[in-house]
Amino acid sequence: MRCSAALSLLALCAITSAITPSRCSAQVDEQTRQLSHDIFQQLIEINTTDSVGSVTAASEAMQQRFLDAGFPKEDLYLGGPNDRKKNLVVRIHGTGQKKPILFIGHLDVVEARREDWTTDPFKFVEKDGFYYGRGTQDMKESDAILVTTFIRLKKEGFQPDRDLILALTADEEGGKSNGVDWLIKNQRSLIDAEYVVNPDGGGVDMQNGKPLNMDVDATEKLYGDYQLTALNPGGHSSLPVPDNAIYHIANALQRLQNYTFPFELNAITRAYFAKMSTLQSGQTATDMKAILATPPDKAAIQRLSENPEYNSIMHTTCVATRLSGGHANNALPQTAQANVNCRILPGHALEETRQDLIRIFNDPKITVRYVTDGGEVFDSAPDRKALPPAALKPEVMQPLEASVNKMWPGIPVIPTMATGASDGVYTNAAGMPTYGISGIALETNDVRAHGKDERLPIDSYYKGVDFYYQFVKALGSEK
Numbered sequence: 001m002r003c004s005a006a007l008s009l010l011a012l013c014a015i016t017s018a019i020t021p022s023r024c025s026a027q028v029d030e031q032t033r034q035l036s037h038d039i040f041q042q043l044i045e046i047n048t049t050d051s052v053g054s055v056t057a058a059s060e061a062m063q064q065r066f067l068d069a070g071f072p073k074e075d076l077y078l079g080g081p082n083d084r085k086k087n088l089v090v091r092i093h094g095t096g097q098k099k100p101i102l103f104i105g106h107l108d109v110v111e112a113r114r115e116d117w118t119t120d121p122f123k124f125v126e127k128d129g130f131y132y133g134r135g136t137q138d139m140k141e142s143d144a145i146l147v148t149t150f151i152r153l154k155k156e157g158f159q160p161d162r163d164l165i166l167a168l169t170a171d172e173e174g175g176k177s178n179g180v181d182w183l184i185k186n187q188r189s190l191i192d193a194e195y196v197v198n199p200d201g202g203g204v205d206m207q208n209g210k211p212l213n214m215d216v217d218a219t220e221k222l223y224g225d226y227q228l229t230a231l232n233p234g235g236h237s238s239l240p241v242p243d244n245a246i247y248h249i250a251n252a253l254q255r256l257q258n259y260t261f262p263f264e265l266n267a268i269t270r271a272y273f274a275k276m277s278t279l280q281s282g283q284t285a286t287d288m289k290a291i292l293a294t295p296p297d298k299a300a301i302q303r304l305s306e307n308p309e310y311n312s313i314m315h316t317t318c319v320a321t322r323l324s325g326g327h328a329n330n331a332l333p334q335t336a337q338a339n340v341n342c343r344i345l346p347g348h349a350l351e352e353t354r355q356d357l358i359r360i361f362n363d364p365k366i367t368v369r370y371v372t373d374g375g376e377v378f379d380s381a382p383d384r385k386a387l388p389p390a391a392l393k394p395e396v397m398q399p400l401e402a403s404v405n406k407m408w409p410g411i412p413v414i415p416t417m418a419t420g421a422s423d424g425v426y427t428n429a430a431g432m433p434t435y436g437i438s439g440i441a442l443e444t445n446d447v448r449a450h451g452k453d454e455r456l457p458i459d460s461y462y463k464g465v466d467f468y469y470q471f472v473k474a475l476g477s478e479k
Contacts, residue, residue, distance in 0.1 A: 028466050032152060036465045039065065040144035041124035044133035048108045048170075055170040055179070056080070058107045059088040062147055062168060066090055069151040077190055085170040085177035089190050090150055092164040094476060100163035101475055102193035102432065104180055104423055105143040106172030106200060109135040110450045118453050129458055136456040138449035142199035142438060143168060145461075145468045152469055160476025167191050172200070172423050176374030180423040184430050195393060196427040197475075199468075201418045201436020204408060206443050211408040212279060216400065217436025219268050219389035220418035220425070221316075222344040224353055224381065225371035227337060228252060228361070234327075234334035243365075245336035246325040252361040253320045253338060259360050261316040263301050264345055265291070268389050268417050269313050275414050309444070312419035316353065318342040339371065343419060346388070350381035387425070389415075390433035399474035400437065407467045408441070439464035439471065 028036070042061055047053035063076055071090065080086035094100075112121035112134040119125045121134040135141070150166055169179025183191050201217035230248035235241070265273070270292060277288035287304050290297035291314070305311040318340050325336030344353050350370060357368050370381035392415060401413050418424075424434035441460045448454045 028462055028469075032148065032465065033462060035151065036144060036148040036462070039147050040131070040141060040461065043107070043140040043144055044124040044131075044135055045122055047122050048135075049111050050108065050171065050173070050175040051111060053108070054084045055107045056084055056086040059086050059168055062143075063088055065147060065151065066154075069154055071154060077187065079187065080170060080179060081177045081182055085175070085179065085182075087170055087179040087183060088166075088168045089183065089187070090166040090168075091190075092150060092153055092158070092160065094160035094162040094164065096162065098162035099194035100165050100192070102165045102167060102191050102196045102427070103146055103472075104167045104169060104196060104198050104200075104427065105139060105146055106170070106179065106423060107140070107143060107168050108170055108173050108175065109138070109140065110173050112454075116452050121454070126458070130455040131458055131461060132453060132455045134454055136454050137440075137442070137447065138173075138454070139200045141440060141456050141461055141464065142468075145439060145464050146199065148465055149469050149472050153472065158473065158476070160473075162194075162476065164472065164476055165191055165193060169423065171373070174373060178373065178423070178426065180426045184426055188430075193432055195390075195396065196424070196432045196434040197396075198422055198424050198427075198434055198436050199438045199440075200422045201420075201424070201438060202416070203438035204404075204411070204441035206441050207445075208443075211411050211441055213276075213411050214400075214404045214408065214413045215416040215436075216392075216397075216413060217418040217422070217424070218392060218415040219266070219346055220386065220421055220436070221312075221346070222348070222350065222384070222386040222425075223373075223421035224342040224344055224350045225373075226318075226340045226342065226354055226357055226381075227369045227371050227377055228340060228357075229367045229369070230336045230363075230365050232332065232334055234332045237330045237332055240332065245333045245365075248363055248365045249323070249325065249336040249338050252363055252366050253323075253340075255360055255362070256318060256320065256340065256357070260305070261318070261345075261356070263291075263296065263314050264316075264347075265314065266346055266389075266417070268415055272313070272414055272416050275412060279412070309419065312343065313417060316342065316345045316348060316356075317419075318353070318357065343421065344386065346386035346417070349383045349385045351383050354381045387428045389417075390428060390435060393433065396435055396475070399471060403467060403471040403474055406470060407463060437471075439467035 046058045048055050048058050063078055075091045077089040078086050119132045125132040146166055171178045202215045204214050205212045230245040232245040273288045277285050287300035290300035320338050321341045322339040326333035342353050354368055370378045404413055418436055427434045
């Protein structure tokens with residue numbers, strides 16, 4: 001049930017044991033609830049895929065919402081490299097006592113086919129306590145929360161001790177026009193900040209409805225795509241030969257499937273497992289402590305690796321994501337290709353990983369090339385590595401811990417390494433420390449980002465609306 005508007009939240013929580021204070025803290029007023037709902041629905045129903053969608057359409061829709069809320073035109077910037085990939089930058093002016101804070105959120109989403117989904121991925125569907133649609137987890141829910149938060153603060157006349165900047169951007173999920181990168185290169189003064197908060201990372205982990213911990217992404221793995229190609233003269237399919245291009249690719253992928261990259265921890269992931277070992281129980285807790293030993297326990301590593309999340313924290317991972325081959329049903333294939341997507345541990349380079357793949361495949365008939373985010377293919381990869389973890393600023397962590405304690409009393413805030421990758425790669429490289437902080441609580445076994453029937457618990461969304469409003473105000477208040 002929702003807390004009654006006729007009673008104060010504190011009074012209601014005091015007179016009924018059926019509603020906990022943390023539950024009541026998630027109840028936003030009806031006007032804010034409707035605003036955040038409408039913004040979320042509007043964003044979901046604007047197709048922003050790279051293939052046929054338009055990030056510009058979403059940026060323009062949010063620009064109009066800001067104008068309607070009283071933001072002056074001069075505090076809004078709409079721009080990008082082409083008509084479909086325009087980014088929106090919004091500013092709330094502060095006293096100027098401190099350097100600005102930048103909030104970033106990508107508007108683009110991963111491709112989704114209607115035939116793969118139970119619902120239309122580009123319709124905002126409410127069903128069984130969830131909101132369904134492409135982007136409900138990654139990351140239009142956080143875009144909507146940020147837009148709602150900025151509008152609320154503007155209408156209240158809130159003046160922070162520094163400027164608050166929001167950048168809604170293109171092509172984080174792929175494409176040739178990454179918005180954060182473009183803004184840094186072309187409009188740096190508009191987004192220059194002391195540090196960056198990126199809701200495309202972190203968040204509250206839940207198990208069976210119980211919040212366990214709030215993750216803060218302080219570092220992330222490095223993204224890399226690699227194209228495998230096998231060539232063959234081909235021929236008539238009635239005369240099969242062992243030297244088949246598709247077989248070469250299939251055998252290489254089988255070797256990759258059976259390969260595990262070396263176990264490795266860094267300062268952030270070591271601290272993560274140390275803390276998690278105190279929150280888990282039984283064999284899992286024991287194993288987490290055992291992998292921290294010198295030398296680490298191999299059996300414990302193996303058991304923890306059965307959990308995809310823990311496995312990704314401990315290893316570089318590479319997986320086949322696309323496959324193609326042949327030109328006719330009655331002909332031997334002349335070309336076969338696959339894309340292998342890697343998420344690389346900090347400290348290891350893109351080219352180093354390409355060489356690792358060549359060694360793993362151990363097949364001179366296969367070439368391994370590097371594929372850029374824009375789809376360009378090169379014979380070698382850059383020597384770029386993931387950047388070191390961002391320093392955990394007290395001016396970020398203290399307001400975060402206080403806000404988390406209000407919403408989810410008693411759960412710890414734990415710095416983590418993002419097992420994926422985000423636009424933080426650009427802001428960190430530009431000298432702006434970046435923290436992945438989401439206000440969304442998700443069941444650990446229901447992460448559907450990039451997948452079929454992506455969805456978000458309705459209660460989780462509105463709790464995120466409340467959390468981010470409190471958190472942003474705390475960040476921007478004089479201390």
